[in-house]
Amino acid sequence: MGLSTTQDAEQQRAFEELKNSIGPRSTIILPEDSNYNDSKRIWNAMFDNKNPSIILQATGVADVQVAIHYAQRVGVVVTPRGGGHSWAGFSTVEGGVVIDFCKMRSVHVDPILQTVTVEPGVLLGELDHETQAFGLAVPVGVISHTGVFGLVLGGGVGWLCRKYGGSVDNIISANIVLADGRFVKASKTENADLFWAIRGAAQNFGIVTSLTIQAHPVGLAYRGSYVSTELHRSPSHLIQFYPMDQIEEVLHAINEFQKTAPREYNCEVYNRGRIDGSSEMFLKICYSFYLPQEEAEKAAEPLKEIGRPIEHSWKWITHVENQKIFDMESPHHRRYYAKSGSINFDDMNSHFVDAFKWGVANLTSPYCMVEMIGLGGAMKDSSAEHAAFFPLRSQDWLVNVVASWNNDVPAEEDQKHIEWCRESFQRLHTKNPGYINMFADACRDTMQERLSRAFGNNLNQLRLVKRRYDPYNFFRHNVNVLPATDEDLETESTFSNE
Known part of the structure; x- marks a missing residue:
């Protein structure tokens, strides 16, 4: 019997064991199955060409354990998929095993402790729906069809x-x-080193099957949010438009307001066209105040004096509505490519504004955007060593450049959109790292350089934790932290086992 035949027989035995070991409600989807093409797709259509060998729709921890065992036995990569919203395509993998958590979507709210426990298939909109029933909310992102785990852990x-x-x-x-199949809990008191590491670099250390998260009181119904509305009123769009010739005045004014704004306030700034299909671009600003009405109106007064918006109006909406207002900006199955950085207040200078204007003036698709999201406040209360994640701890604005275009265009057109994103981002000259979930298309050397910027002094400690929990780098289909080697420990004084 030849080597290839032996390998095929072993892989077949491993697959039969996998089939016989999964839960009764679990499902295995193979490339020959009629629902394979739909099942393999993720949010970012850039990765529609990826073809996993197996998609396992898991229903519990036992399924995850047998999937890991199978992948190790046949020598393929395994990757989890929660919401499938990975910018860099980590929700799928060519030739490997995708553990799809679409059947694990329970949300349990404890209104007494004000905590919520979620499974890995839960989306932000589902989390918001359940927590708001108790007048609670978790600080998460603003696109409701995003998966909770990828966003929270990143x-x-x-x-x-x-x-x-x-x-x-x-x-x-x-x-x-x-990686060895063990099921462990990580918290401040159990496996504290692992708990520290997963908060920012989770996929490097294992597959998370449950999270317990602190929730906070956020009012029901019309106590949720105070935002400006656009010309075309609808339940999910609550924004305001400025002509692009006012961009310098408006950006500087908002930057000044942000310096002393209450913590209950935040805003997002980006370019967008009008809903009526006009090709003209506008500066689009969304404000939110999580304050009682009288306090919110007083705090918002300076914003009403900024520039000359096309229309200036305000409306109370629910928190759940506020969490959905960007859903239409980021629909499923477009192609996406993004770069991310961050700046301080002092970086909002004429060079930055000119670079912002250049990006908008040279859009390759009406869906492309240059985006700013407010940071600061409680984000700065924790030190860089509090968790593995820290690149945005000391910054004031997250700055993203997002290329987005329809999936029905020839693949050879992708490059012009990618180059626009890269050029626009380079011109912005953001000195500091941005959102790690937007890291993409890097070779290993470049990725390690980016990791050094993103994790700073935490990187060496992360590599030690990686060595302890995944020494052979089984979990590598991610923003990959390499395990510390024996040579590292012998030659690098910066490595410490403390």
Whole structure:
């Protein structure tokens, strides 16, 4: 019997064991199955060409354990998929095993302890729906069809981050399956080193099967949010437009306001066209105040004096509505490519404004955007050593450049959109790292350079934790932290086992 035949027989035996070991409600989807093409797709259509060998729709921890065992036995990569919203395509993998958590979507709210425990298939909109039933909310992102786990474990910023910190700062504990199949809990008191590491670099250490997160009181119904509305009123769009010739005045004014703004406030600034299909671009600004009405109106007064918007109006909406207002900006199955950085207040200079204008003036698609999201407040209350995640701890603005275009264009057109994104981002000259979930298309050397910028002095400690929990780098389909080597420990004084 030849080597290839022996290998095929072994892989077949491993697959039969996998089939016989999964839960009764679990499903295995193979390339020959009629639902394979739909099942393999993720949010970012840039990765529609990826073809996993197996998609396992898991229903519990046991499924995760047998999937890891199978992948190790046949020598393929395994990757988890929660919401499938990975910018860099980590929710799928060519030739490997995708553990799809679409059947694991329970949300349990404890209104007494004000905590929420979620499974890995839960989306932000589902989390918001359940927590708001108890007058609670978790500080998460602002696109409701995003998966909770990828966003929370990678950092997570949104309307509430200035008040309650980043999503990652609100994790209380996690259940994790390690590369050797062990099921462990990580918290401040159990496997504290692992708990520290997963908050910012989770996929490097295991597959998280449950998260318990701190929730906070956020009013029901019309106590949720105070935002400006656009010309074309609808339940999910609550924004205001400025002509682009006012960009310098408006950006500087908002930058000044942000310096002393209450923590209950945040804003997002980006370019967009009008809903009527006009090709003209406008500066689009969304403000939110999580304050009582009288306080919110008083705090918002300076914003009403900025520039000359096309229309200036205000409306009370629910928190759940506020969490959905960007859903239409980032629909499923477009192609996306993004770069991310961050700046301080002092970096909002004429060079930055000119670079912002250049990006908008040279758009390659009406869906492309240059975006700013407010940081600060409670984000700065934790030190860089509090968790593995820290690149946005000391910054004032997250700056993203997002290329987005329709999926029905020839693939050879992708490059012009990618080059626009790279050029626009380079011109902005953001000195500091941005959102790690937007890291993409880097070779290993470049990725390690980016990791050094993103994690700073935390990187060496991360590599030690990686060595302890995944010494052979089984979990490598991610923003990959390499395990510390024996040589590292012998030659690098910066490595410490403390």
